[in-house]
Amino acid sequence: MPRANASELLKLAPGILLTNEGGEGHAEQVFMRGFDAREGQDIEFSVGGVPINESGNLHGNGYADTHFIIPELVESLRVLEGPFDPRQGNYAVAGSADYELGLTERGLSARYTTGSFGTQRFLALWGPPGESTHTFAGAEIYQTAGFGQNLDAQRGSAMGQYEGRFGTTGSFCLSTQAYTTHFHTAGVIREEDYESGKIGFYDSYDRSRFALEAVAQGGDASRYSLAADIESHPGDTVLSQQIFIIKRDMRLIENFTGFLLDVQEPLQSIHGQRGDTLDLNVHELTIGARGSARLHADAFGLRQELELGYFARGDQANGTQQRLEAGTGVPYKTDTNLDSQLGDIGLYGDLNLRPLRWLSLRGGARAEIVTYDVLNNCAAQTVAHPLTTHPPIDQSCLDQQNYGRPREPDQVTSTSGVAFLPRASLIAGPFRNLSLSASYGKGIRSVDPNYINLGVQAAFASITAYEGGVAYAGNVRSATVVARSVVFRTVVDRDLIFDQTAGRNVLGVGTTRTGWLGALRLTGAFFDESANLTLVRATYNDDGSAVAYVPGVVFRSDSALFRTLPWPVLGKPIRTTLSAGITYVGRRPLPYGEVSGTLFTIDASASAEWANYELRLSATNLLDTQYRLGEYNYASDFHSQPQPTLVPERTFTAGPPRALFLTLGFNFGGS
């Protein structure tokens, strides 16, 4: 299946559901193994080893926006479920995902896509013949008017990489990347307002007559990075070293609750509800490195391996969040203004021991330190007994304490934490193509700097995960079969729970996920089928109730048929491919005893390649199902009734209707 962006490649991994309530430039919300990983906070994302998770992002610590990755340049995606590999670091709660970049199609390629909702995409790729697939350049320009109100987007992305060699065994790789986008988002719709005809399914309150916003929801994002890798193979050792620098900026304008939260406070001029629009701005600079030495030796007649490595990153993050007046777009309140200096250094040892031909013991341990130095530029926001002669009227960041004692509005807080994370996997087999495995691991997710400022001393949440499974790999007639069945359990001591008032996940109580996943891959001469099913139960540790928003059932199937037609044209064959992707997501528990609807969508694509030319027609949501991509149950008031709506009510974000896209492409100069 063609993928609209790099996140969609994740759907090939079992149990993954992607949603996006924030628009095309907003990171995909990822559900994995029963985790509502939000924008990646529970998955360690990287591209060629360079981290994507953003430490210090105010919208969510570990926010991971993969839209900068041009999907045609993804050579492979390695998804590890659970925190069982010592190489996995911060944010590897549900697992990790590493994109490996490469371009197999050499020469100069260009593609133009046009389709529904004014969507256009220009793509150019260049892979010098004779060079490694890891040497390439690519760029895309994309724009769409969106499938509904206030859903337009524009973006541009460029990626380049050069892999060279030195000496007899050494290699190096230089990568660069640039990405920028401007987008809008429709936001949520109250179910009652849609049912009563006050607003359309694909509409936005921002454009409605009763909740018009001067500044519509949406945002901007950019990412620029440089990375360099070097690898050498002296003797029985593989040494590698990587350095990277990332500049990331983001603006996100969202309003989940309408006109609900701006209650009259004692030290404010009299006002009505001015609107809950959040204007969040993040500016980050990340510098880091990773390196490892991998040794191998023979023992018991088998190859044994030991790897020692480190990962280090420093983040300078500025995050502000203000509330905007609906009518004018003018900020009327500052919620947060943080300057954070964050450190994260991990050291690991990984063993791959094979005492017997049928037994492998993998694992080791990781030690991780995370440090916080947070300057809160708006540290004092309330004062119980202000100076009566000079009360701080309408000020967000106060300069007085109780009874008028003066103070500076800013304050620094710092803390740190060290975690020791043992991890191990035992693999027995194969026995008649069957392998058994058992894994145990501990992981961490560093907390939002905002919590450090609020006095939370623990620098991270801890995760303990267990997994046991059986896998089959073999041939059935002419088909290659890979299948596996896994049971898993993950316990988090403090989980992230979505809070619509903050517009992001906030730290909550502990949770436990227990589940099963089954995956099957069938590959033959003319077909490729990948299907997976995940069942999971996510509960709170304190009262055993279900964790809201987490789907209990996720099924995904990707099928492809490919063959060369027996009718060559001008002596050249026509290669064709038919593919389909089916997604089913079961009902999700929502707060206050509600449950969501199910999701069922089919995407399809047909393509033909002849000589240097390619023609592809693809459709998303082929059945044109009107579905609710995200469903929530919380209080919101969008002025759709004469009196405010203050009680939790179903709201949703609309999933896209059927869309058709036609792509024309050519390639010249390839080998």
Add this chain to the structure above:
Amino acid sequence: MKRAPVFSLALAAASGCVAQTGGQTVDFQVAAAGPADAVAAQPLTFTNSAGWEVVLNQAKLHIGAVYLDESRPVSGGQATGCYLTGSYVAQETAGLDVDLLNPGLQLFPAKAHGITEPAALIGQVWLTGGDINASTDPTPILVVAGTATQAGASFPFTGTVTISSNRQAATSGAAGGDPICKARIVTPIEAVSIQTTGRLLLRIDPRDYFAGVDFSQLPLDETTSGYAFSDSPSVAGYSPTGFQLYTNLHQTAPYTFSWTDLL
């Protein structure tokens, strides 16, 4: 016998079961009524705390909305806020003119929406004809008429209470002042928990509106040759009777929430 977790998961998935987060969301009817001992279409006769024999011929109250909340207000907290802290657990946002002399259930025109958990502790009755923050609202909130008698002296009276610019405190534009919305909300009224069946009943006893009123202090109404409660705090005749009626309108005593299975 305890099932294996995976077997339970498969069974749950196959049956379409979804784990529950707790509580339930319900839509239910809300009714308002006069006191249970009133007789429909007949005047309500009573003696107020100042010793006046009152025959009430008319008592109508306009309710803009009704809300129930999980939190009891903290003394001194949210000094000027109009919304309660914590989660609202029920709302009736369709307005209703209630005949307070009728003990029968008068249904609000649209169903209310609520959740069963957490339990409701406090209720709010919004006395408004439109936006709670609007500076003006010409809606007659309370309309009363009757006759008060004491020691042979009889005082036929009328009264109309509005909550508009006439209630905007002189200092309320400044910080720490009283926003107009506060004048339009009666709270904290003892609430009842939302049930999955039945309806919410709000009984309003108009007798409490006249507690302590000395009808002999009523100003003359030249248009009716009777007496009238003043609706304008800035005029001389407003105090004490107009002030008392307006104050009593905002006391919680006249308002009682209950959950009922009555049709």
